Amino acid sequence: MLYKSFVDSFSDYIIDRNEDKCILCRICERQCSYEAHGFDKKNSVMTKQDHKCICCRRCEAMCPTGAISIRENPSQFKRNSNWTASHRKNIYKQAETGGILLVGMGNPTGKQPTYFDRMLLDASQVTNPSIDPLREPMELRTYLGRKPDRLEFEEKDGRVSLKTKLTPQLKLEYPIMFSAMSYGAINYNVHVGMARASQKMGIYYNTGEGGLHKSLYPYGANTIVQVASGRFGVNAEYLNVAGGIEIKIGQGAKPGIGGHLPGEKVNEEVSRTRMIPAGTDALSPAPHHDIYSIEDLRQLIYALKEATDYKNPVSVKIAAVHNSAAIASGIVRAGADILTLDGYRGGTGAAPLVTRNNVGIPIELALASVDQRLRDEGIRNHVSIVVGGGIRSSADVVKAIALGADAVYIGTATLVSVGCTLCRMCFTGKCPWGIATNDQSLSKRINPDIAEEKLSNLIRGWGLEIKEIIGGMGLNALESMRGSRHRLRGVGLSESELDILGIAPAGK
Numbered sequence: 001m002l003y004k005s006f007v008d009s010f011s012d013y014i015i016d017r018n019e020d021k022c023i024l025c026r027i028c029e030r031q032c033s034y035e036a037h038g039f040d041k042k043n044s045v046m047t048k049q050d051h052k053c054i055c056c057r058r059c060e061a062m063c064p065t066g067a068i069s070i071r072e073n074p075s076q077f078k079r080n081s082n083w084t085a086s087h088r089k090n091i092y093k094q095a096e097t098g099g100i101l102l103v104g105m106g107n108p109t110g111k112q113p114t115y116f117d118r119m120l121l122d123a124s125q126v127t128n129p130s131i132d133p134l135r136e137p138m139e140l141r142t143y144l145g146r147k148p149d150r151l152e153f154e155e156k157d158g159r160v161s162l163k164t165k166l167t168p169q170l171k172l173e174y175p176i177m178f179s180a181m182s183y184g185a186i187n188y189n190v191h192v193g194m195a196r197a198s199q200k201m202g203i204y205y206n207t208g209e210g211g212l213h214k215s216l217y218p219y220g221a222n223t224i225v226q227v228a229s230g231r232f233g234v235n236a237e238y239l240n241v242a243g244g245i246e247i248k249i250g251q252g253a254k255p256g257i258g259g260h261l262p263g264e265k266v267n268e269e270v271s272r273t274r275m276i277p278a279g280t281d282a283l284s285p286a287p288h289h290d291i292y293s294i295e296d297l298r299q300l301i302y303a304l305k306e307a308t309d310y311k312n313p314v315s316v317k318i319a320a321v322h323n324s325a326a327i328a329s330g331i332v333r334a335g336a337d338i339l340t341l342d343g344y345r346g347g348t349g350a351a352p353l354v355t356r357n358n359v360g361i362p363i364e365l366a367l368a369s370v371d372q373r374l375r376d377e378g379i380r381n382h383v384s385i386v387v388g389g390g391i392r393s394s395a396d397v398v399k400a401i402a403l404g405a406d407a408v409y410i411g412t413a414t415l416v417s418v419g420c421t422l423c424r425m426c427f428t429g430k431c432p433w434g435i436a437t438n439d440q441s442l443s444k445r446i447n448p449d450i451a452e453e454k455l456s457n458l459i460r461g462w463g464l465e466i467k468e469i470i471g472g473m474g475l476n477a478l479e480s481m482r483g484s485r486h487r488l489r490g491v492g493l494s495e496s497e498l499d500i501l502g503i504a505p506a507g508k
């Protein structure tokens with residue numbers, strides 16, 4: 001660059017250091033992967049460069065004397081409702097780089113409604129009394145996979161047994177799974193934490209499109225392996241060691257485009273697992289080059305079932321887009337056992353900003369329309385629906401299930417539970433919390449034992465809350481909640497939004 005970066009002239013954040021508290025230990029300098037802190041040896045003082053700060057708050061958390069605080073820069077561009085500060089800064093950046101603006105994590109703008117926040121749950125009063133989860137058994141167990149239309153039994157020697165052959169199912173002790181996040185996009189230590197927590201809690205984690213590290217094969221029974229357009233790490237062993245398989249067609253944060261893992265993140269281990277050369281960009285194409293129709297998709301679904309001797313359920317994951325319901329219907333008819341819908345607010349390791357912020361639809365609307373369409377067509381039980389992309393709490397889980405989901409995927413919540421502060425810089429490979437990075441000096445900030453414990457605690461805590469919520473509605477099994485839209489009410493929603501969600505307004 002022939003000139004000083006114009007964007008860097010405008011710091012988003014200000015690093016405040018209380019000189020009275022600072023003991024010059026230089027921990028902040030070592031902890032900041034963006035080199036925003038420095039040390040002036042000559043004058044023996046700490047220095048700072050505000051424009052480099054991305055507000056990860058790592059230095060603040062690690063400073064032994066509490067000397068640091070990070071704040072937003074109050075200095076503003078002249079107000080203009082049409083040309084916001086971010087519009088202007090994005091143009092400055094592109095005028096300097098001439099490239100696509102990459103971002104990490106989900107859309108933070110909040111410009112579109114979060115429908116979960118505009119729906120409220122019901123509770124029992126007087127009639128249909130509530131159930132106390134502390135005193136009575138509650139059932140959260142969920143089975144994912146195709147269910148038969150009817151059950152047939154046979155009697156032999158006075159004993160009745162099930163005659164209907166059941167298709168393979170994923171058994172979950174909680175209706176929550178760790179989302180597809182590839183090894184490479186996040187590091188090995190986080191994968192170990194997710195794998196162990198899944199085994200401990202009786203749930204599943206999803207490898208994403210980066211393959212499965214051989215050392216994690218012992219956790220295969222709690223692993224869903226992904227087959228994405230790049231086919232990274234896909235082989236017969238990978239498919240068979242897993243409990244389930246997912247064909248990734250789309251992702252909520254970036255519908256319609258492929259994946260991109262920058263070469264800097266492809267170290268020796270990542271390259272071995274992905275089966276690509278180290279240091280090369282891992283680019284998965286936007287489409288699967290063997291899928292151009294529902295019939296093509298059917299071929300892949302059955303090829304995967306064949307490859308695993310029909311032992312593993314096959315899921316198909318799509319991004320929530322305008323015609324998700326029709327696409328979902330085709331996917332079910334193509335033989336998928338599980339349909340995964342990933343919503344507009346979903347996170348990502350790296351996506352073009354323009355796609356993340358402008359493409360796709362909120363998961364609540366997509367879920368409600370898909371569930372309704374499959375019910376109308378009489379094929380809802382032929383598939384389980386799993387949703388992700390915006391699940392932030394146990395309340396969101398219950399609302400999603402009331403709208404028609406069988407279970408949910410959590411991605412951002414998974415990372416937050418191991419320390420992510422949503423700085424949204426995952427695409428740089430310099431994650432200060434050691435999560436979205438393969439740099440050894442950073443990734444060791446994640447201790448797999450602690451990650452396992454935190455992830456297990458999150459699932460356990462949400463499970464307890466879910467029991468409280470459904471118990472308060474007089475239910476003792478989460479399965480009874482599925483698709484119970486009459487237990488939801490909308491607040492501040494238009495007629496058409498209520499219609500799509502299939503819920504009544506509050507007060508009615």
Ligand code: SF4
Nearest residue numbers: 022023025026028063
């Ligand atoms: S970590 Fe805190 S005490 Fe240590 S040099 Fe930085 S500001 Fe000073």
Ligand code: SF4
Nearest residue numbers: 032053054056057059
């Ligand atoms: S980038 Fe993070 S570690 Fe560095 S100064 Fe900012 S808040 Fe502190």
Ligand code: SF4
Nearest residue numbers: 420423424425426431
């Ligand atoms: S994973 Fe790391 S880089 Fe990504 S948002 Fe979280 S803290 Fe930031």
